[in-house]
Amino acid sequence: MPSDQTLFKYSLLSLYLIVLPTWISLNFLQAPYGKHNRPGWGPTISPSLAWFLMESPTLWLTFLLFPFGQHVSNPKSLILMSPFLFHYLNRTVLYPLRLSRTNTQDKTFPVSIALMAFGFNLLNTYLQARWVSHYKNDYEDDKLFWMRFLGGLLMFIVGMWVNIWADKVLVGLKKEGGGGYKVPRGGLFDLVSCPNYFGEIMEWFGWAVMTWSWVGLGFFLYTCANLVPRARASRRWYLEKFKEDYPEDRKAVIPFLY
Numbered sequence: 440m441p442s443d444q445t446l447f448k449y450s451l452l453s454l455y456l457i458v459l460p461t462w463i464s465l466n467f468l469q470a471p472y473g474k475h476n477r478p479g480w481g482p483t484i485s486p487s488l489a490w491f492l493m494e495s496p497t498l499w500l501t502f503l504l505f506p507f508g509q510h511v512s513n514p515k516s517l518i519l520m521s522p523f524l525f526h527y528l529n530r531t532v533l534y535p536l537r538l539s540r541t542n543t544q545d546k547t548f549p550v551s552i553a554l555m556a557f558g559f560n561l562l563n564t565y566l567q568a569r570w571v572s573h574y575k576n577d578y579e580d581d582k583l584f585w586m587r588f589l590g591g592l593l594m595f596i597v598g599m600w601v602n603i604w605a606d607k608v609l610v611g612l613k614k615e616g617g618g619g620y621k622v623p624r625g626g627l628f629d630l631v632s633c634p635n636y637f638g639e640i641m642e643w644f645g646w647a648v649m650t651w652s653w654v655g656l657g658f659f660l661y662t663c664a665n666l667v668p669r670a671r672a673s674r675r676w677y678l679e680k681f682k683e684d685y686p687e688d689r690k691a692v693i694p695f696l697y
Contacts (some may be wrong), residue, residue: 442505443569447565447566447569447570447574450562450565450566451566451654451657452568452694453562454563454657454658454661455657455660456563458657458660458661458664459664461492461661461664461665462663462664462667462668462696465540465664465668465669465672466668466671468667469668469669470552471549471552472486472489472547472548472549472552473486474620474673474676475669475672475673475676476547480549480551480623481549482549482550482551483521483546483547483548483549483550483552484546484548484550484553484573485539485545485546485547485548486535486538486547486548487535487539488548488668489548489550489552489553490530490531490534490535490538490548491531491535492553492557493553493554493556493560494527494530494531494556494560495527495556495557496557496560496564497523497524497527497530497531497533497560497563497564498524498527498528498531500560500561500564500565500568501520501523501524501567501568504564504565504568504569504572504665505568505571505572506522507572507573508568508569508571508572508573509572509573510571510572510573510575510578511572513578515578515584516571516572516575516578518574518588519526519567519571519575519588519614519649519650520550520571520640521569522568522570522592522595522599522645522646522649522669523567524583525599526595526599526642529599529603529649531545534553534606534672537606537610540614541610541613541614554697561568563658563661566657566658567650567654567655567658569653570650570652570655571650575650575652575687579690581651583651584626585688587648587649587651588649590648591644591645591646591647591649591650592645592647592649593610593643593645593648594641594642594644594645594648595635595641595645595646596645597638597641598638598640598641598642598643598645599638599642600638600646601613601627601634601635601637601638601641602635602638602642603638604634604638605623605626605627605628605634605635605638606635607635608623608625608628608648609623609635611674620680622677622681622684622685627694629686629689630689630690630694630695631670631689631692631693631694632671632673632674632689632690632691633666633673633674633691633692634693636667636669636670636692637692637693637694638645638669639662639666640659640663640666640667641661643655643658643659643662646658646661647659657697666692667691667692667697669694670691671691671692671697672691673691674689674691675688
């Protein structure tokens with residue numbers, strides 16, 4: 440379908456074009472949710488509802504597009520798509536459910552930010568799902584498929600475990616603090632301010648290896664552009680809020696390095 444090929448090409452170009460502006464802008468201005476929440480961004484909704492709605496395209500759009508791919512019945516394409524879906528099952532369904540059980544369900548998440556995330560997830564899910572189900576044409580000839588898949592999957596699983604563990608710690612601290620913030624301690628929190636972001640960066644690096652594609656690499660680069668500046672801002676926020684009670688030697692997101 441030439442029209443879809445054109446859409447795919449320009450969508451992929453768009454993904455790469457937004458990486459640098461995202462990195463630059465987030466070094467000066469943080470998205471106003473979570474600990475960086477501030478007024479002035481329009482109507483707001485509860486965080487759990489925001490996460491569910493803005494991440495939902497990763498599930499329903501994948502299931503909508505996948506059956507139209509030429510590789511829909513290829514076991515390799517189904518296996519390759521599975522880690523993406525497992526991650527977003529957690530992020531779209533399970534994580535909002537955990538959030539909904541905390542004492543932080545005031546309407547504090549700007550609808551404008553949720554809409555921007557919704558738009559990115561439409562773009563990214565279209566690219567990842569169409570590549571895996573349709574445009575990856577070397578499933579049968581790729582002799583390194585299983586080696587790259589298993590190596591990338593190992594990184595993905597470790598990253599996802601770190602991401603989920605860190606999220607649980609942070610949600611648990613908010614429960615204990617009655618919706619307020621505490622200094623997280625233990626495990627990777629003793630090394631970095633945002634192990635949840637470190638875990639997610641690991642996941643999408645693993646995904647880039649598994650897919651061995653421009654779409655996977657683009658998603659990994661965008662993840663870094665989005666999360667690394669936010670991690671640095673979060674470390675600065677912790678230092679300003681807790682002062683001498685916060686370990687100054689903790690890095691922002693990458694243990695021992697950054």
